[in-house]
Amino acid sequence: MIELHIILLFMIVAAFLAIEMRGLLSSVIALGAVGMGLVLQFLLLRAPDLAIVQLVVEILILIILIRATVKLDRPSESRLRENWAYLFCVLLFGGVFLFFGYRALTGLPVFGDPAMRVSSYYIENALEGTGAANIVSAILLDFRAYDTLGEVTILFTSIVGAIAVLRKIGRKK
Amino acid sequence: MSLYFMALVLFCIGVYGLVVKKNLIKKIIGLVIIENAVNLFLILTGFRTGGEAPILERGMEAVPEHFVDPLPQAMILTSIVIGLGVIALLVAISVRIYEKYGTFDVTKITELKG
Amino acid sequence: MKEHGMSLPVKRITRITVALIFFYGLYIAIHGHLSPGGGFAGGVIFALSMIHIVLAFGRENTMKVLSGAAASMLESAGALAFLLIALGGVFAGAFFLNFLPEGEPFSLFSAGTIVFSNMAIFVKVGAGLFAVFLVMALLRTDDSVQNNEGEDR
Numbered sequence: 001m002i003e004l005h006i007i008l009l010f011m012i013v014a015a016f017l018a019i020e021m022r023g024l025l026s027s028v029i030a031l032g033a034v035g036m037g038l039v040l041q042f043l044l045l046r047a048p049d050l051a052i053v054q055l056v057v058e059i060l061i062l063i064i065l066i067r068a069t070v071k072l073d074r075p076s077e078s079r080l081r082e083n084w085a086y087l088f089c090v091l092l093f094g095g096v097f098l099f100f101g102y103r104a105l106t107g108l109p110v111f112g113d114p115a116m117r118v119s120s121y122y123i124e125n126a127l128e129g130t131g132a133a134n135i136v137s138a139i140l141l142d143f144r145a146y147d148t149l150g151e152v153t154i155l156f157t158s159i160v161g162a163i164a165v166l167r168k169i170g171r172k173k
Numbered sequence: 174m175s176l177y178f179m180a181l182v183l184f185c186i187g188v189y190g191l192v193v194k195k196n197l198i199k200k201i202i203g204l205v206i207i208e209n210a211v212n213l214f215l216i217l218t219g220f221r222t223g224g225e226a227p228i229l230e231r232g233m234e235a236v237p238e239h240f241v242d243p244l245p246q247a248m249i250l251t252s253i254v255i256g257l258g259v260i261a262l263l264v265a266i267s268v269r270i271y272e273k274y275g276t277f278d279v280t281k282i283t284e285l286k287g
Numbered sequence: 288m289k290e291h292g293m294s295l296p297v298k299r300i301t302r303i304t305v306a307l308i309f310f311y312g313l314y315i316a317i318h319g320h321l322s323p324g325g326g327f328a329g330g331v332i333f334a335l336s337m338i339h340i341v342l343a344f345g346r347e348n349t350m351k352v353l354s355g356a357a358a359s360m361l362e363s364a365g366a367l368a369f370l371l372i373a374l375g376g377v378f379a380g381a382f383f384l385n386f387l388p389e390g391e392p393f394s395l396f397s398a399g400t401i402v403f404s405n406m407a408i409f410v411k412v413g414a415g416l417f418a419v420f421l422v423m424a425l426l427r428t429d430d431s432v433q434n435n436e437g438e439d440r
Contacts, residue, residue, distance in 0.1 A: 001176070008179045008213075015183055015206045019190035024198050024277075031202050038209050045216050046226040046241045048323035052315070053250055054212075056331040057257050060416065061205065063338060067423060068264045069198055090193065094185050101181045111174060112222035119244045120237035127229055131389030132320035132398035135227040135240070139247040140325065141404045145383040148404075149373065151251035152411065156366050158258035159415040162265040163359070166422045228323065231393055254327045254412065261419045268423070 004044060011037035024069045032062045049136045176217055183210035197267045197277045201260065208256045212249050219245040293343050301343040308336040316409035320398040326405040330412025337417040346424050355425070358418040365411025372400050372407060 011034050018030035035058030042051040109115055122139055132138040140148055187210055190203025219242030227243035229235060267277065274282050309332075316329025341349045353361075376384030387399035396402065 004176055005179070008176060008183070011209075012179065012183050012186065015186045018202050018206065019186060019194065019199065024196070027199065027202055031205060034206060034209055038213060041213055042216065045220050046224060047216055047246050048226055048228070049325060049328070050212075050216065050246055050249060050253070052324055052328045053253050053331070056328055056335060057253050060257060060331055060335060060338075061260055063335075064261060064264055064420065064423070065198070065201070067420075068268050090189065094189070097185060097188075098178075098181060102178060105174065105177050105181075108177065108218065111176060111217065112220060114219050114221055114242045116219075116237055116242050116244075119242050122243060123227070123237045123240055124235050127235060127392055130385055130398055130401060131392055132401050133229040133393055134320050134322065134325075135229065135243045136247050136250065137320045137325050137401060137405070138398070139243055140250060141401045142383070142385050142398075144247065145373065145404070147248065147251060148408075149369070149383075151255055152366055152369055152408065154255050155258040155412065155415065156362070158255075158262045159362065159419055162262045162419045163422050165262070165265045165269055166425075226323075250325070250327060254331075257331070257416070261416070265419070265423065 001044075004041065007037050007040050007044070011041075025066070028062060028065045028069060031065070032058060035061070049134070177214065180210050180214040180217060183213070195279045197270065197279065200279075201263050201267065204263070205256070205260060208252075212252060215245045215249055218242075297343050301339060305336050305339055308339065309333060312336065312409070312413070316405050317395070317402070319405040320401045321393065321395070326408030327412055329405070329409045331416065333409065333413030334416035334420070337413070338420050341420065341424055346421070349421070353417070355418055355421045358414045358421065361414035362411050362418060365407050365409075365414060368407035369404060369411065372404055376400070 014030050014033040014037065018027045018034060021027045021030060035054065039051050039055050039058070042048075042054055122143055123135055126132060126135045126138040130138045130142045132142070184207055187203045187206035187208075190206065191200050192203075194200055194203065221238075221241045224241040225239055227240045227246065270282065271277055274285050276282065276285075312329040312332030312335075314329075315324035315332060316326050319325035319329070337349070337353060340352060373383045376382055376386050379386035385399040385401070387403075389399050390397040
């Protein structure tokens with residue numbers, strides 16, 4: 001799976017650029033590169049539903065972020081005072097995190113051979129139980145519809161919150 | 174294995190942007206990178222070498238060993254859309270903060286607090 | 288102040304492409320139980336088609352097609368419809384039970400309540416995201432009018 005490594009490396013480079021670029025617009029565009037890399041990963045990992053959703057969601061995130069930043073981009077951001085102690089702290093934290101992450105990864109199943117204890121039931125019973133040919137849809141809206149209900153609730157709350165924050169009624173001038 | 178580790182590195186970069194940068198939009202970008210890394214990691218754990226996408230066709234046997242794991246895909250599908258709602262809420266709050274204080278910089282906002 | 292969208296070619300092409308994008312989202316949502324896609328992807332595509340109108344024609348003309356209040360009502364209606372489908376299962380036995388007949392596999396009306404759940408989520412996600420974007424665009428226009436910040440462009 002060399003292509004997965006290459007795309008993931010591209011995503012890491014683009015993510016680093018998105019964090020470190022000076023202008024906000026450049027950062028947002030580099031973030032779009034990360035998202036498109038993720039779309040390619042989903043396609044290669046046999047998840048076409050996720051690829052479609054990630055593609056359109058990434059476009060919408062880009063539109064929202066550009067709309068929020070394009071007129072407000074001021075170059076006069078306070079630069080970080082970079083000294084050696086600070087850099088040392090960052091590297092120490094990253095190293096410790098990656099070390100213990102690596103230790104934890106050895107306990108996982110090997111890549112390319114998932115456990116699938118619950119999913120076997122879903123795959124075997126999707127067509128007879130629900131009549132849906134898309135197993136992901138069957139899980140999402142039939143077997144585990146409670147999760148979808150919670151997801152709809154969260155999305156509703158966040159959208160109502162965003163509208164309440166942005167509206168003009170009751171705002172002090 | 175190395176793919177898992179690279180997803181962790183991507184997660185680390187997102188945490189770096191979220192913690193270190195002082196610009197609110199940069200913090201949101203770090204959060205989006207963290208979301209992408211976690212979604213990718215969970216999908217990687219469900220991949221089966223040579224497996225089919227979990228969509229049945231006519232005349233296809235529903236044998237679990239022939240498909241990739243569909244359960245992480247369904248959960249990540251909801252996670253992506255939740256992430257979109259969260260990003261919309263965060264951008265709304267950031268734009269309001271910019272309206273009130275005239276800057277995205279966190280240090281200046283705390284200085285200007287009245 | 289005289290902000291009425293982009294130039295004439297953009298508007299002409301937008302008239303053609305918006306319908307295509309909208310019906311593509313509807314197609315993805317309706318066929319969610321047969322092929323890749325579903326209510327979430329279709330809903331975001333629906334929101335993108337409406338945002339397309341906002342970007343090309345300006346906010347005032349878009350409000351005639353679908354106003355912010357109507358979008359909020361549609362979002363609430365979608366969430367309520369999803370909940371009603373779930374409640375319909377209670378009378379047949381359990382919450383979220385698939386109480387409709389399953390029909391013949393691989394045909395359009397086959398998967399019972401999944402089709403209608405997909406449609407409810409399609410309306411809810413699309414209208415909600417469009418409402419957020421509309422409020423965001425509204426805020427920016429009003430500020431530029433009030434403060435006369437011409438130098439920001």
